[in-house]
Amino acid sequence: MTLNDGKFVIKIPASSANLGPGFDSMGVALDLYLELEVEKSDEWKCLSTSPDLKDFPQDENHFICQIAIQTAAKYGRVLTPCNINVASDIPLARGLGSSASAIIAGIELADCIGELGLTKEEKLLLATEIEGHPDNVGASLYGGLVIGSYQQGEVNILSLSVNTFETVAVIPQESLLTKDSRGVLPTDFSYSEAIQASSTANVLVAALLSQEWEMAGKMMERDLFHQPYRKQLIPFYDDIENYAKARGAFGVALSGAGPTVLCFCEKGKGKALEYELETAFPDMTIKLLNIDDKGSNVYSLNKCI
Numbered sequence: 001m002t003l004n005d006g007k008f009v010i011k012i013p014a015s016s017a018n019l020g021p022g023f024d025s026m027g028v029a030l031d032l033y034l035e036l037e038v039e040k041s042d043e044w045k046c047l048s049t050s051p052d053l054k055d056f057p058q059d060e061n062h063f064i065c066q067i068a069i070q071t072a073a074k075y076g077r078v079l080t081p082c083n084i085n086v087a088s089d090i091p092l093a094r095g096l097g098s099s100a101s102a103i104i105a106g107i108e109l110a111d112c113i114g115e116l117g118l119t120k121e122e123k124l125l126l127a128t129e130i131e132g133h134p135d136n137v138g139a140s141l142y143g144g145l146v147i148g149s150y151q152q153g154e155v156n157i158l159s160l161s162v163n164t165f166e167t168v169a170v171i172p173q174e175s176l177l178t179k180d181s182r183g184v185l186p187t188d189f190s191y192s193e194a195i196q197a198s199s200t201a202n203v204l205v206a207a208l209l210s211q212e213w214e215m216a217g218k219m220m221e222r223d224l225f226h227q228p229y230r231k232q233l234i235p236f237y238d239d240i241e242n243y244a245k246a247r248g249a250f251g252v253a254l255s256g257a258g259p260t261v262l263c264f265c266e267k268g269k270g271k272a273l274e275y276e277l278e279t280a281f282p283d284m285t286i287k288l289l290n291i292d293d294k295g296s297n298v299y300s301l302n303k304c305i
Ligand SMILES: Nc1ncnc2c1ncn2[C@@H]1O[C@H](COP(=O)(O)OP(=O)(O)OP(=O)(O)O)[C@@H](O)[C@H]1O
Pocket: 015, 016, 017, 034, 053, 056, 062, 063, 064, 088, 091, 092, 093, 094, 095, 096, 097, 098, 099, 100, 102, 136, 176, 177, 178, 179, 255, 256, 257, 258
C-alpha cells in the first residue's frame, strides 16, 4: 500500500523571504498553513472553503493542479485525477509566500500521485525553477531559517533550526503582487553597491545565529537590495518600524515582496508586541507567528499506514 491508495494530506507552511538584505536568498518558514486533503478520483476537482481561495478554478486549471500536472509531465507521467479540498490561512499576495506554498503543494501532489520518487533536492530545484528564487520555496519545503543560492541551474541551500526568535506580522488589507513589487527594483547595481549589500546580508546571518539581536536589526534596516525602492509602495512602513522597535522588536523587515511588515523579537516577547501593534494599527491584521521547523509534511489519513 502506498501513500496515495487512500486519502492523504499535504501541509505546507507559509514563509517570509529576504529578512531585509537576504534578497532572494534568505527565508523563514512560519506557522500559517496551506493544507490539501487529496484522494484519487475520476475527474479533477479542487474545492475550498477558505474565503481567499473560493474564486480559483475548481478543476485541473487550479494553480496547484497545474503545477502538479506540469511536474508529472516533466517525468513523462500523466496524473490520475484527484479530488482535492484546499484550506489555507496564508493570505494571498501579502508577502507571506502563498505562491511558494502552492508550488510546493503541487510538486508534492505530483510526487505522490505520479509516484515520481523525488528527493527533497529535486523538489527544491523544480520549485525554484518555477518561482525564480529559492527563499520562499526553500523555507516552505525544509522549514526553519533557510539560506540558499540559485546559480548555474543548481540550488545550494542550508536549513537551520532556530527557536531563539519569533515574529509579529503586520498584514495590510491591500494586496501587492510580487511581480508589481519587483517592478520598482533597479535593473543594475554597481560593484561597490553589491559589496556593501552582500556584506550586510552576510553579517545578518552571523548576527542571527549568534543571537546578536541589535546587530541583526541594524543589518535588516541597512538592506540596499530592495527595501529602499519598495518603501514607496508601503507608506506605513516607517511608522510600523519605529513603533515596533520602541516596543521590543529587535528588527523589522519587509516580508517578501510586501506589503506585510515583519517584526522580529526574542522568543517570549512576541505576545506583548502583538498586543501593542493591534492597538496602534487597528486597520491591519496583526499575527504572532512562530518559526515552523518541519517544512512540507505529507501524511496518510489511512490508519494502517
Ligand atoms: N493556494 C493557492 N491556490 C491557488 N493560487 C494561489 C494560491 N496561493 C497563491 N496563489 C497565486 O499566487 C498569487 C500570489 O503570489 P505572489 O507571489 O504575488 O504573492 P505571495 O506569494 O503571497 O507573496 P511573496 O511572494 O511576496 O511572499 C495569488 O494571487 C494567486 O494567483
